Amino acid sequence: MKKLSVHHQGILKVEEDDPLTLKVFTEQDFTSRIIVGEVYKSSFFSIFIITGGSMLVKHNLREFLVKENSLLFIMPSTIYEFTEVSADFTVVGSVFSVDYMSQTGIILNTSSVVEVMTGAYQPYYAINIEERDLLLNLQEVLKKALAEEQTVAFLPEIKKHSFLSLFYHAASIYARYNVSHKVKLNRREELTIGFLRLLAKHYKEERSVKYYADRLFVTPKHLTQMLKEGTGRTTGSFIDRAVIVGAKVLLRDPSLNISQVAQELNFADQFTFAKYFKKHTGITPSQFRAAH
Template sequence: MANEKYGKISFDEASIQNSPSTIKNFIVSDKSVNVQEHHLDLHYPHIVEGITFAICTKGNSRIKINLQEYEVTANTLISIIPGYIIELISESDDLSIEFLFFTFDFIADLKLTMDIDIPEKMGQMPCLKITEEETQSLLEFHSFIVKQYRKTDHLYREKIAKSLLYTLICEVMQLYHNSKLVESPRTKSRQEELITQFVELLFKYHKQERSVTFYADKMFLTPKYLSKVIKDVTGKPILQWIDEMVIMAAKALLKTSNMTILQISEELNFANPSFFGSFFRKRVGMTPIQYRECR
């Protein structure tokens, strides 16, 4: 895996819209997508740069997400967050999906309340089997979003799309809230176990800890070995994984809370606001205050 080349699924590659204008940081399929007809070759590992919800409406496939293999059939909800690695192993000729693809920035100002176990469930069950009724409910939300998305001359098009997306996200969270974690019958490889364990620890401790040594100690590994595994498997340095998780948390606090920069820097365990500001600006390209004030 060390020399494996990873592609990226960004907004440029994912844009398959026929409409003359897309909403910044938000793409939605306006028709069922046949994977075989799509120009993006998913038959080798790709790192996803946005948040994705996809619904399989027909056909079947085998897909790897963070090295774990899953079976996708009709009425399967696929939930992907930034940094996940996906690879399409096989698919039927009639495989079709509907999807929404958006950045964290697009929803950063939405005041989402999430149960603490939902991120864990999404991580352990990125492919969630749901009922026909639940599928149709999500597709109805999706269809309504598409209808509003097409209104390119509507003054409040983006605000409406964002509000509808908020509702759909709440529906997805409810599905995960109702679900029960099921252990995979297949034994994971050592690398799969390490990636899964690292991501779970990162979700749990990213607000307090940013050192590789901390996570390595938690996993009873040397920092050098953990760093090598993460880089070899994902193609992305471990510090980048940690930084991106911290930045995601910072963006959420800046957009959804009234906390001061000092309070946010303390929440994320920075020595002082100045250090937090430098950290944020280097990775986002603007200061925390500028990000809070931007659309």
């Protein structure tokens, strides 16, 4: 029997040195980056709209026949195997990094999205023609936004909101399906979801790993180990990312001075906040505010 290797670089190879990756892919990109019969672990999130043909996919040892007019989610740190791809297979999709999701605020906006991000769900959903056409239109809008010249006014905002519209429409299909098909989560997935829900509520007041571990009745070491296995990231990195995203949102509010932002995020003073912000972004809060 042929031994299958795990490709840790990801199903779709993109710029590994770009933490804010967001790319649009077609079937040519997809099929040129996979080998049928090999096992892959993606480094990125992906949303794929299957527009023609079919593909056999194994996800966590379960096999799915992914057919025309369907939606497929690919999650980081989850094992996939593509065992068969038809000659007429066609697909379009978006590939994006954890950091790009965090930058848009997705992790903090709604706890229901957390379940999508953990991989604790069925990754494949049949969709109707109206849903397919809507997703394809949103995908095309995002593609055009990513192709725009950098001189276009409000381009970062156009890209961000084009992506958010596509993401939430896709996530809504997941949510609707799971109203009647509740997925049984394992302990690691329950901890991940529980932690991210707590983080969404308390990141402004609490930056201690111990605080979240205590609330979940586990040790800090165990919580970090479970998160690392499920998402590829540590507890501390999630906390830092949540605080920085929250800080950037507050710094964009001209009615707040930097001292007030620091107070809102429960820092001792604005100097402690500035040191923390620069450590994680490379610039000071004042420099960020001036640039935005």
